[in-house]
Amino acid sequence: MASEVHINDALCKGCDICVEFCPKEVFEVSGEVGPRGYFVPLVARPKDCSACMLCEHLCPELAITVIVQKKRKKAAEKA
Ligand code: SF4
Numbered sequence: 686m687a688s689e690v691h692i693n694d695a696l697c698k699g700c701d702i703c704v705e706f707c708p709k710e711v712f713e714v715s716g717e718v719g720p721r722g723y724f725v726p727l728v729a730r731p732k733d734c735s736a737c738m739l740c741e742h743l744c745p746e747l748a749i750t751v752i753v754q755k756k757r758k759k760a761a762e763k764a
């Protein structure tokens with residue numbers, strides 16, 4: 686299952702909760718300063734994301750969006 690992980694740097698306050706708690710270590714602390722003046726984590730390993738959605742739930746600023754891309758099954762496989 687592939688997924689995309691986005692951080693809205695206009696909302697992020699650089700608390701690094703996502704860095705600490707992602708079980709797949711998708712995020713890394715970065716030196717990138719967002720518009721609010723905080724260090725916004727880097728989505729360093731998006732391919733490792735298991736789409737557990739923990740980061741979305743834990744982010745206090747609702748700055749993270751995880752988009753799950755499910756593969757479509759062919760009709761023949763479903764039958
Ligand atoms: S948990 Fe949210 S606010 Fe905290 S660093 Fe991660 S994206 Fe930013």
Ligand code: SF4
Nearest residue numbers: 707734735737738740
């Ligand atoms: S959805 Fe889970 S695995 Fe993916 S980045 Fe968020 S916490 Fe990490």
